[in-house]
Structures are given as structure tokens and as C-alpha cells.
Amino acid sequence: MTLVPEYRAADRPAATVSGHEGGPEGGLSANNLIGMDRDQLAAAAVMAGEQPRQARLRGRQLFHWLYHRGATSFDEMTTISKNLRARLKEKFTLERPGTSACQQSRDGTRKWLLRFADGQEAEAVHIPEEDRGALCISSQVGCTLTCSFCHTGTQRLVRNLTAAEIVAQIMVARDTIGEWPTPKDHRMISNIVLMGMGEPLLNYDNVRRALTVIMDAEGIAISKRRITLSTSGVVPKIEQCGRELGVNLAISLHAVHDELRDILVPINKRYPIGELLQACRDYPASNNARRITFEYVMLRDVNDSAADARELVRLLRGIPAKVNLIPFNPWPGAPYECSTAKAINRFAAIVNDAGYSSPVRVPRGRDIMAACGQLKSASVKARRAASA
Ligand code: SF4
Known part of the structure; x- marks a missing residue:
């Protein structure tokens, strides 16, 4: 069974990220990357200015840093360029409850x-x-x-x-x-x-x-x-x-x-x-x-x-x-x-x-x-x- 659907930049607008669970009635804020799946992370990278053709790779890297490494700051994510990390930091958080x-x-x-x-x-x-x-x-x-x-x-x-x-x-x-x-x-x-x-x-x-x-x-x-x-x-x-x-x-x-x-x-x-x-x-x-x-x-x-x-x-x-x-x-x-x-x-x-x-x-x-x-x-x- 494929549990994670494939990311297709073309049919997933960046705005999808705002659909991330956790808005005003949810507990984690809508701009928090914690809990997002690969698709949502890829869309987040695009929102932070990444090229859509790189989105899938960035989604995978973010997924790795969040859920394999347990990163608590963007600065740790050394496989992602400093520039993109800075832009991610402006738009998103990694806040735990x-x-x-x-x-x-x-x-x-x-x-x-x-x-x-x-x-x-x-x-x-x-x-x-x-x-x-x-x-x-x-x-x-x-x-x-x-x-x-x-x-x-x-x-x-x-x-x-x-x-x-x-x-x-x-x-x-x-x-x-x-x-x-x-x-x-x-x-x-x-x-x-x-x-x-x-x-x-x-x-x-x-x-x-x-x-x-x-x-x-x-x-x-x-x-x-x-x-x-x-x-x-x-x-x-x-x-x-x-x-x-x-x-x-x-x-x-x-x-x-x-x-x-x-x-x-x-x-x-x-x-x-x-x-x-x-x-x-x-x-x-x-x-x-x-x-x-x-x-x-x-x-x-x-x-x-x-x-x-x-x-x-x-x-x-x-x-x-x-x-x-x-x-x-x-x-x-x-x-x-x-x-x-x-x-x-x-x-x-x-x-x-x-x-x-x-x-x-x-x-x-x-x-x-x-x-x-x-x-x-x-x-x-x-x-x-x-x-x-
Ligand atoms: S055991 Fe408790 S938590 Fe579980 S369904 Fe019943 S009331 Fe709800």
C-alpha cells in the first residue's frame, strides 16, 4: 500500500500548506512544519521561495530533518542552503507543544x-x-x-x-x-x-x-x-x-x-x-x-x-x-x-x-x-x- 501520495508540484498549489491542520481551532499553528507530510513540506519549501522543480527533493530533506533527526531549529538542516533555511525560518516554525x-x-x-x-x-x-x-x-x-x-x-x-x-x-x-x-x-x-x-x-x-x-x-x-x-x-x-x-x-x-x-x-x-x-x-x-x-x-x-x-x-x-x-x-x-x-x-x-x-x-x-x-x-x- 502506498501510504504517502506522490508529490506533483503542478497539481498541488503552494497554498495547500495553509490547509495544514492546526489553525485557530487546532493546537499547533498553521505555519508549524511539525506534523506535515512530504507533500505539505514540499509545498512549504515552494512558499519559502524554492523552485517548484526542486520541491519534491526539499520536501524529502525537510521530512528527514524533522522526523529522522528530530531537528528543533532550521540552522541544523545543513543539507539545505543557508538562503532557503533563512526564508523557511521567516515563514515557518518547528515548535513542539x-x-x-x-x-x-x-x-x-x-x-x-x-x-x-x-x-x-x-x-x-x-x-x-x-x-x-x-x-x-x-x-x-x-x-x-x-x-x-x-x-x-x-x-x-x-x-x-x-x-x-x-x-x-x-x-x-x-x-x-x-x-x-x-x-x-x-x-x-x-x-x-x-x-x-x-x-x-x-x-x-x-x-x-x-x-x-x-x-x-x-x-x-x-x-x-x-x-x-x-x-x-x-x-x-x-x-x-x-x-x-x-x-x-x-x-x-x-x-x-x-x-x-x-x-x-x-x-x-x-x-x-x-x-x-x-x-x-x-x-x-x-x-x-x-x-x-x-x-x-x-x-x-x-x-x-x-x-x-x-x-x-x-x-x-x-x-x-x-x-x-x-x-x-x-x-x-x-x-x-x-x-x-x-x-x-x-x-x-x-x-x-x-x-x-x-x-x-x-x-x-x-x-x-x-x-x-x-x-x-x-x-x-x-x-x-x-x-x-
Ligand atoms: S475508554 Fe475512555 S477514552 Fe476510551 S472511548 Fe471510553 S470514555 Fe473514551
Whole structure:
């Protein structure tokens, strides 16, 4: 699949750059090169005075400096003439989002609350392992879906993140960790999970544009096999995502009966379990080597019985699946408690005995409010208190 369309100077007017996501309602300013794809960078070079016949080359060079080298100033871009660098500097910036808060847990988990130019904030979390690590990024500011176990669901949706803001989360994390230029291997940001704030399939166009930049082998270079998109079940977009992006899929399932899932994950009222699982069976990018992950948060006496586990096994029949059991990470005012260790182990054993891998996720970063949305709520409260 060609993810980056070819640049054709003739049919792409320079003004296209002003269509870059991130204007007044977006977070990164419209003249910021961060988040632009090759076509947009080529058009930016033309806007800065480059000859249209050189645009494609300049777009490629800018792409390399931004996403392979992590350049934070035009002066670093030594393969581009001084003259053009000066003109780019006059017209464009390379500004990252600000950081309202950055916390590091005793276990190494690091969490950023990023602040965009319009003052909106979103979270990114890095979960390091010994020789790799996953970065969990957000796709929206807040979320409309009000899943009853999720802290982000208590924050009203403010807006979608732009493609630039989604890409910028990775760049800020790489700046902090010092992972420039893009290493060939032994990366500490080896995997990306779209599992932070928001429902990525309700912001699909921006997510697609961002992932196209992120997956490009000449830039940030994180392959589709190392990217997982987690959805609560926006069924009509699931097939499109598999066909166009081919990333791994995770489903926030959390319940095996529609009555309960209607409460835990209310989008279930629109796309019930049967339809969701059919979309999983049809997902173009799944096979035995790339199983679909079913996320299942363990809520005490709510969804954690042996009968629930057996029903889960029945539902998953015929789907290349693995199950992630997530001990509930309580947040202040949460209406649920975490299942007991005994209930979690019983549930895991039933699913495992049926042939599905069912690891229990080890809680990470509990000392830094790592449950999705908590850091943002704390920041909003602190600002309210400061202005009172
Ligand atoms: S679990 Fe995901 S989809 Fe549901 S409210 Fe939270 S962020 Fe939104």
C-alpha cells in the first residue's frame, strides 16, 4: 500500500500548506512544519521561495530533518542552503507543544500532559521495558463516549486532536528520552498504542494522516506491526482502518453481554457485541501472527465471574485473538473496584485453558496518576484553584 501520495508540484498549489491542520481551532499553528507530510513540506519549501522543480527533493530533506533527526531549529538542516533555511525560518516554525506537567513513576513510567497553542491539553504515557517501550498517545481532548469505568469519559470532549498534534506527542517523548536520530534498533519508543484520551476511530482522518507520517520508513519509522489502535467499537470504521493502515487492532470489550456493555461502553447501544465481533472476524490486517487484542478491565463482582470468562471464550471462537486482562486502576470517585486477585486468576485460567493468551497487565505508574485522563483533571483543578 502506498501510504504517502506522490508529490506533483503542478497539481498541488503552494497554498495547500495553509490547509495544514492546526489553525485557530487546532493546537499547533498553521505555519508549524511539525506534523506535515512530504507533500505539505514540499509545498512549504515552494512558499519559502524554492523552485517548484526542486520541491519534491526539499520536501524529502525537510521530512528527514524533522522526523529522522528530530531537528528543533532550521540552522541544523545543513543539507539545505543557508538562503532557503533563512526564508523557511521567516515563514515557518518547528515548535513542539508545551509540557504542562511531566511525571516519572518509580517504575520508570513517564507521563506528559501536553499543552497546545489554544490551551487545550492531552496526555501521553511511556511505559518502558528493559530493551523497548510503548508510548500511549491520545487522539482527542476528552472523549464523548462516557465509558463508565474510564476517567477520561468524565471529561467532556473539547475537540479532536489534529494530525500534527498526534505526531507531536511522539516527538516530545523522543526529545525527553533522547531518541534522535531514529535508531535502527534497541528503541525505547519501539511501539505506539492509540489508547490514550479519546476514541481514535471518531477522529479517523487525522489519525490516518498522523500514522502515515509516523510509519514512514525515512522518518519516525515505526512500522504498522508495532502500532496498535484501540477502539471501543466504532464498527463502520474498523474495516477502513484495517484496509488503509493495516495496524494492529485492540478492542475495548470489557463485557460479554449487551446489557452490561451498554453501561460500561455505551457505544455498544449503537454497535452491539455481535456486530463488533463480526467486524473483528472481517478485519483485513488480522491473522494468527497478528491477533486482535481484546481489552477486558476487571471490575469486582461486575464482569469477573467464571461464567463471564466462559462466555468470552465462546464469543471469541473463530477470531485470531488474545485477551488482555486489566486490573481496574481506581480514580477518585470511580464507581467500581478492582476484582480480587483470586477472581482475576480464575478468569485468566479459563480463557487460557481455551487456548487464548490472557496475560494480566501489571499495573504501571500507579504513583503518578497513570490512569488515562487523571493528570489532565488534576491540571484543570490546579488552574481553577490558582485563578479562584
Ligand atoms: S475508554 Fe476510551 S472511548 Fe471510553 S470514555 Fe475512555 S477514552 Fe473514551
